[in-house]
Amino acid sequence: xxxxxxxxxILEMRGISKxxxxxxxxxxxxxxxxxxxxxxxxxxNGAGKSTLIKCVAGIHxxxxxxxxxxxxxxxxxxxxxxxxLGIQTVYQDLALCxxxxxxxxxxxxxxxxxxxxxxxxxxMEKSSLEVLRNLSIAIPSVRTIIASLSGGxxxxxxxxxxxxxxxxxxxxxxxxAALGVLxxxxxxxxxxxxxxxxxxxxxxxxxxxxxxEVVDRISVLYLGHNNGNYNIHGTSxxxxxxxxxxxEFGNNDQEQNHQRKGGSSK
Amino acid sequence: MSTMDKDPRLVAEESGNSIQRLLRRFSQTDLGPLPTxxxxxxxxxxxxxxxxxxxSPLNLTNLxxxxxxxxxISVGAVFILLLGETDLSAGAVSGLCAAVMAVLNVKLAVPxxxxxxxxxxxxxxxxxxxxFWVAHFKIPAFIVTLAGQIGWIGALLAVLGETGTxxxxxNFIVGLAGTFLKRDVPNGELYSWIVGxxxxxxxxxSFIWERQRRKKAGLKFKSVGGLVFQIALxxxxxxxxxxxxxxxxxxxxxxxxxxxxxxxxxxxxxRTVFGRHVYAVGGxxxxxxxxxxxxxxxxxxxxxxxxxxxAFGGILAASRLLAVNQSSGGxxxxxxxxxxxxxxxxxxxxxxGNVWSALxxxxxIGSISNGMDLLALPSPIKFMITGAVLLVAVTIESISRQxxxxxxx
Numbered sequence: 305x306x307x308x309x310x311x312x313x314i315l316e317m318r319g320i321s322k323x324x325x326x327x328x329x330x331x332x333x334x335x336x337x338x339x340x341x342x343x344x345x346x347x348x349n350g351a352g353k354s355t356l357i358k359c360v361a362g363i364h365x366x367x368x369x370x371x372x373x374x375x376x377x378x379x380x381x382x383x384x385x386x387x388x389l390g391i392q393t394v395y396q397d398l399a400l401c402x403x404x405x406x407x408x409x410x411x412x413x414x415x416x417x418x419x420x421x422x423x424x425x426x427x428m429e430k431s432s433l434e435v436l437r438n439l440s441i442a443i444p445s446v447r448t449i450i451a452s453l454s455g456g457x458x459x460x461x462x463x464x465x466x467x468x469x470x471x472x473x474x475x476x477x478x479x480x481a482a483l484g485v486l487x488x489x490x491x492x493x494x495x496x497x498x499x500x501x502x503x504x505x506x507x508x509x510x511x512x513x514x515x516x517e518v519v520d521r522i523s524v525l526y527l528g529h530n531n532g533n534y535n536i537h538g539t540s541x542x543x544x545x546x547x548x549x550x551x552e553f554g555n556n557d558q559e560q561n562h563q564r565k566g567g568s569s570k
Numbered sequence: 571m572s573t574m575d576k577d578p579r580l581v582a583e584e585s586g587n588s589i590q591r592l593l594r595r596f597s598q599t600d601l602g603p604l605p606t607x608x609x610x611x612x613x614x615x616x617x618x619x620x621x622x623x624x625x626s627p628l629n630l631t632n633l634x635x636x637x638x639x640x641x642x643i644s645v646g647a648v649f650i651l652l653l654g655e656t657d658l659s660a661g662a663v664s665g666l667c668a669a670v671m672a673v674l675n676v677k678l679a680v681p682x683x684x685x686x687x688x689x690x691x692x693x694x695x696x697x698x699x700x701x702f703w704v705a706h707f708k709i710p711a712f713i714v715t716l717a718g719q720i721g722w723i724g725a726l727l728a729v730l731g732e733t734g735t736x737x738x739x740x741n742f743i744v745g746l747a748g749t750f751l752k753r754d755v756p757n758g759e760l761y762s763w764i765v766g767x768x769x770x771x772x773x774x775x776s777f778i779w780e781r782q783r784r785k786k787a788g789l790k791f792k793s794v795g796g797l798v799f800q801i802a803l804x805x806x807x808x809x810x811x812x813x814x815x816x817x818x819x820x821x822x823x824x825x826x827x828x829x830x831x832x833x834x835x836x837x838x839x840x841r842t843v844f845g846r847h848v849y850a851v852g853g854x855x856x857x858x859x860x861x862x863x864x865x866x867x868x869x870x871x872x873x874x875x876x877x878x879x880x881a882f883g884g885i886l887a888a889s890r891l892l893a894v895n896q897s898s899g900g901x902x903x904x905x906x907x908x909x910x911x912x913x914x915x916x917x918x919x920x921x922x923g924n925v926w927s928a929l930x931x932x933x934x935i936g937s938i939s940n941g942m943d944l945l946a947l948p949s950p951i952k953f954m955i956t957g958a959v960l961l962v963a964v965t966i967e968s969i970s971r972q973x974x975x976x977x978x979x
Contacts, residue, residue, distance in 0.1 A: 383860070384862070397856075398857075399854070399856065399857035399860045399861070400854065400857055401849070401850045401853035401854045401857050401858065401921070402853055402854065402921075403849060403852065403853035403854075403920075403921035403922050404846075404849060404850060404853055404921075408846060408849075408850075412846075412850055412857070412858070412861040412863070413847075413858075413861030413862045413863050414861075415843045415846055417843060421841070421842055422837075422841040422842065423841055423842065423843060423846060425780075426780075426783045426784055426787045426789065427787075429784075429787075429789055430787045430788070430789060433789075445790075
């Protein structure tokens with residue numbers, strides 16, 4: 305990528321391989337993300353998107369390869385390592401507590417307390433409002449329980465929680481999969497806001513229309529291999545579809561031979 | 571979204587006159603404990619009409635003394651329900667721990683306070699053990715505590731030994747639940763008023779302080795009217811209870827302990843990180859785990875707390891009845907405990923409810939049982955009526971939950 309390659313990527317994965325038993329889920333995959341950029345990670349089911357993301361998030365330690373973060377080599381063994389670096393992941397299930405309100409969810413596991421014991425609800429509520437305002441998220445009241453929010457609002461709360469703790473890289477797994485048109489629109493706008501705030505955003509999605517609307521660059525995986533890195537400008541959806549389905553496999557400066565079996569989304 | 575301000579589908583909101591709109595608003599809000607309070611009022615009126623002694627200070631004071639043990643155990647049940655689990659061992663644990671205390675004190679001449687402490691620690695140990703089993707081996711609490719219920723009944727019989735019944739005479743132990751502040755304590759009536767006023771003052775100050783902090787921080791804060799209503803509610807409840815009980819023998823000490831348990835665990839569940847995490851685990855354990863909450867620790871400690879409260883309730887019951895026997899903690903106690911928590915509005919599915927539901931539910935169950943005793947109804951009738959009330963209460967809870975979910979969307 306012409307304008308990106310002149311900068312140092314905030315997250316760079318080099319030659320990542322990951323194997324589950326007989327399944328080679330990832331072979332020699334390269335991937336990078338830059339601050340202030342939205343990168344789409346696409347591929348068919350079983351292409352290795354989720355596996356790659358889980359390697360970054362510390363859920364699956366990598367077998368081979370290197371992960372570089374802010375120009376230095378890092379070792380991500382568990383989710384805490386990833387969180388300490390400032391890498392946050394929002395999974396499809398969002399991991400929110402439906403019975404708690406927005407403030408409680410934003411601060412879950414990081415509650416602020418006043419002199420020793422009681423929860424400092426005022427401070428938490430105040431900064432929750434600030435976080436939501438900075439990201440231009442509209443929610444009727446931060447004291448609404450999650451169960452009463454729409455899908456888009458829930459997604460927005462989950463994303464806010466991921467980015468409010470000095471995160472540098474945020475990974476969104478199918479952020480618009482369960483949403484209606486208007487709600488998808490809200491979430492895509494939120495993703496643009498994150499980019500504007502200088503975060504590196506990695507979006508996994510099957511929805512190429514959404515991808516094309518929001519990302520700067522697309523990285524395609526095919527059966528556990530890299531299959532092209534496309535600048536969104538000057539690339540058509542057809543090209544991406546061809547890369548995803550393997551019709552264009554190997555045409556993009558790689559020459560691995562691939563097998564039809566293998567790959568896992570776990 | 572500004573486009574969301576007025577949804578064209580919301581035709582109903584605009585139509586009708588103001589009374590119709592008010593009624594509609596009413597039918598769509600989450601009523602919280604109101605249906606139960608209303609039910610309690612109906613129960614009170616019905617029994618008063620059937621027997622005019624029901625609402626007398628004498629009987630109401632008895633009622634408060636009767637429900638304290640049940641209510642205390644029920645606070646523990648609320649905790650377990652908040653996790654989305656069920657504790658079937660609460661009855662047996664309360665009996666066993668009371669038996670441990672009684673045998674230590676009566677047969678082994680251990681001083682009262684130490685015997686009570688030993689009973690409480692027995693409860694704690696049992697709870698931690700069951701909690702460990704649930705949290706570590708991932709076995710549903712339903713099964714673990716069912717096994718517990720059977721096992722602890724066996725332990726109860728073993729601890730009591732061949733005599734079967736242990737009568738309590740120790741002043742400390744008997745005084746725990748058997749003291750009436752006006753009758754038994756010099757200046758007790760005055761003390762009860764001082765504590766009552768302090769209790770109200772602490773609540774009022776905390777309400778006002780919170781409002782001021784929110785105001786200063788630029789957050790939404792309660793209107794003066796709302797604040798006055800909130801404080802007035804506590805004032806009326808406390809003063810009402812003190813006026814009624816002091817017209818008789820005074821506040822029962824068991825009730826003092828029950829209120830203390832409620833106040834402490836209200837604080838713990840609503841105001842502390844631990845309490846927040848209990849709700850989180852009950853709402854979505856996986857989300858809690860990913861938010862780096864130690865789910866295993868929360869589960870084990872909640873079971874420990876619940877069984878300690880069961881032990882305390884059992885000790886209060888033994889103190890009031892002056893004896894522990896083979897049926898202590900048996901028969902319908904366990905079901906009453908869980909029923910009280912659910913009638914009071916705590917969800918069976920975890921994460922919703924609060925400790926005050928133990929008070930409300932215990933009042934409902936206690937009133938029905940007390941009222942039917944006054945009417946000298948035979949026990950088959952009593953059981954059937956209690957069952958029917960439970961069914962109605964849970965149905966109301968379920969309907970209001972479904973409505974909440976519809977409105978919530």
